[in-house]
Amino acid sequence: MxxxxxxxxxxxxxxxxxxxxxxGCDVELATTACIPRYDVERLGCQYCGSPKxxxxxxxxxxxxxxxxxxxxxxxxxxxxxxxxxxxxxxPISGGVFRESYSIVGPIDRYLxxxxxxxxxxxxxxxxxxxxxxxxxxxxxxx
Amino acid sequence: MxxxxxxxxxxxxxxxVFPGGIFAITLGLALKGxxxxxxxxxxxxxxxxLLQPFYDVLKxxxxxxxxxxxxxxxxxxxxxxxxxxxxxxxxxxxxxPGLYDPSPAFGDLLVLFYLLSVPAVMxxxxxxxxxxxxxxIGFSREMAIMLAYEGPILLVIVSVALxxxxxLGQPICLSLSEIVRxxxxxxxxxxxxxxxxxxxTYIAFIPANLGISPFDIPEAESEVLxxxxxxxxxxxxxxxxxxxxxxSVVVIGLGIVLFFPNGPEGLFGLVVFALKCLVxxxxxxxxxxAAVGRMRIDQAVIFYLKWPELLGIASLALVAMNL
Ligand code: SF4
Numbered sequence: 278m279x280x281x282x283x284x285x286x287x288x289x290x291x292x293x294x295x296x297x298x299x300x301g302c303d304v305e306l307a308t309t310a311c312i313p314r315y316d317v318e319r320l321g322c323q324y325c326g327s328p329k330x331x332x333x334x335x336x337x338x339x340x341x342x343x344x345x346x347x348x349x350x351x352x353x354x355x356x357x358x359x360x361x362x363x364x365x366x367x368p369i370s371g372g373v374f375r376e377s378y379s380i381v382g383p384i385d386r387y388l389x390x391x392x393x394x395x396x397x398x399x400x401x402x403x404x405x406x407x408x409x410x411x412x413x414x415x416x417x418x419x
Numbered sequence: 420m421x422x423x424x425x426x427x428x429x430x431x432x433x434x435x436v437f438p439g440g441i442f443a444i445t446l447g448l449a450l451k452g453x454x455x456x457x458x459x460x461x462x463x464x465x466x467x468x469l470l471q472p473f474y475d476v477l478k479x480x481x482x483x484x485x486x487x488x489x490x491x492x493x494x495x496x497x498x499x500x501x502x503x504x505x506x507x508x509x510x511x512x513x514x515x516p517g518l519y520d521p522s523p524a525f526g527d528l529l530v531l532f533y534l535l536s537v538p539a540v541m542x543x544x545x546x547x548x549x550x551x552x553x554x555x556i557g558f559s560r561e562m563a564i565m566l567a568y569e570g571p572i573l574l575v576i577v578s579v580a581l582x583x584x585x586x587l588g589q590p591i592c593l594s595l596s597e598i599v600r601x602x603x604x605x606x607x608x609x610x611x612x613x614x615x616x617x618x619x620t621y622i623a624f625i626p627a628n629l630g631i632s633p634f635d636i637p638e639a640e641s642e643v644l645x646x647x648x649x650x651x652x653x654x655x656x657x658x659x660x661x662x663x664x665x666x667s668v669v670v671i672g673l674g675i676v677l678f679f680p681n682g683p684e685g686l687f688g689l690v691v692f693a694l695k696c697l698v699x700x701x702x703x704x705x706x707x708x709a710a711v712g713r714m715r716i717d718q719a720v721i722f723y724l725k726w727p728e729l730l731g732i733a734s735l736a737l738v739a740m741n742l
Contacts, residue, residue, distance in 0.1 A: 288474040288475045313464045316459070316466070318464060319467060319468075321468065321471055329651065329652040354485070357482075
């Protein structure tokens with residue numbers, strides 16, 4: 278088991294959930310993968326299309342009332358062990374959407390958040406640091 | 420009695436350890452690692468470590484395997500096993516020049532041709548058994564593109580078999596070992612201008628069969644969320660990844676055997692074989708993948724029915740003219 282968990286630590290696959298984000302954070306997430314300066318692939322990460330392949334979930338956005346059920350359902354579909362990273366200030370407090378009638382966040386009322394990466398939007402370096410922390414937490418759960 | 424036992428054991432060994440099974444998995448994953456690294460370097464990124472595909476597969480072994488509620492359980496879980504098994508046998512049928520000659524018990528080129536289409540059929544089954552609409556779309560796309568590329572590859576195989584057969588004084592030669600031996604003695608087909616249309620057709624066939632951009636349409640992760648693979652997780656997904664790794668060895672290895680099997684004897688032949696695989700992966704897969712975007716399914720089907728099919732017919736005609 279020890280060998281397997283040491284090897285798995287090198288292969289965290291990322292999955293993005295957009296819980297009503299303004300897209301600013303999602304663009305930054307794409308930046309961390311697509312721009313040579315901020316390559317997350319060197320940590321072994323890979324964005325995957327299906328939640329069933331994911332290890333680390335990146336949630337962006339303030340969790341609007343409309344997407345709440347869908348987000349929770351997609352979250353359920355991610356096989357254990359998984360780690361949740363909240364990207365941007367929106368999932369933490371609602372950010373610029375705070376106290377809006379359409380917001381049911383903050384997100385940690387519904388999902389167990391392991392790492393918060395604040396910023397509006399956070400810098401790619403901060404996102405990569407958040408992912409690196411998430412990998413540490415994830416390694417403890419395998 | 421003991422003879423047949425020894426033969427059974429050696430066939431089993433070939434399919435499970437060398438050159439099928441374990442050896443092909445290792446080679447396939449290593450090629451994939453190189454491919455990812457070269458791809459990243461072409462985009463001026465650092466890229467994943469060379470051993471990344473190994474880590475990925477080991478990781479998938481530790482994950483939970485989920486089966487969707489409306490999936491067909493038996494088909495859903497059998498598909499990855501059948502795919503890997505068929506590819507293990509197919510890899511054992513590829514001779515490694517100077518080192519390994521497949522036992523005649525495996526059958527000939529035609530059996531290999533059928534085995535080559537098994538993973539695609541398995542992917543279709545996976546897509547339809549998963550009960551997901553994206554899986555269904557992946558299924559129909561996989562089927563369309565498979566119908567388009569099977570024709571040209573059959574034409575290539577027949578051209579090579581006819582040419583070798585004519586040279587050996589038979590109507591047609593379907594034995595891979597004979598094809599390798601003939602080329603070892605009389606020079607590779609790669610350097611024979613009459614065979615160039617066949618070589619080109621084979622090069623065009625590689626990306627479609629391996630599901631590489633621009634023909635990764637069935638598994639396009641940004642449109643159909645990895646299509647047939649969408650509902651797979653854990654060990655089952657790991658087995659599917661292993662299948663695709665072995666498949667790349669089989670497809671590239673078959674290309675080497677058909678057109679350029681020349682190499683030294685013994686263990687050194689293995690090194691040369693692996694190097695050839697590496698060169699084809701880098702030139703034919705990584706560079707192509709980095710250079711082009713994804714086609715639409717109709718464009719891909721029309722492309723295959725037009726150019727590779729025409730080239731295949733041309734190569735068959737050239738071979739028939741020279742008989
Ligand atoms: S944190 Fe800022 S950039 Fe990110 S989703 Fe919220 S408002 Fe947009």
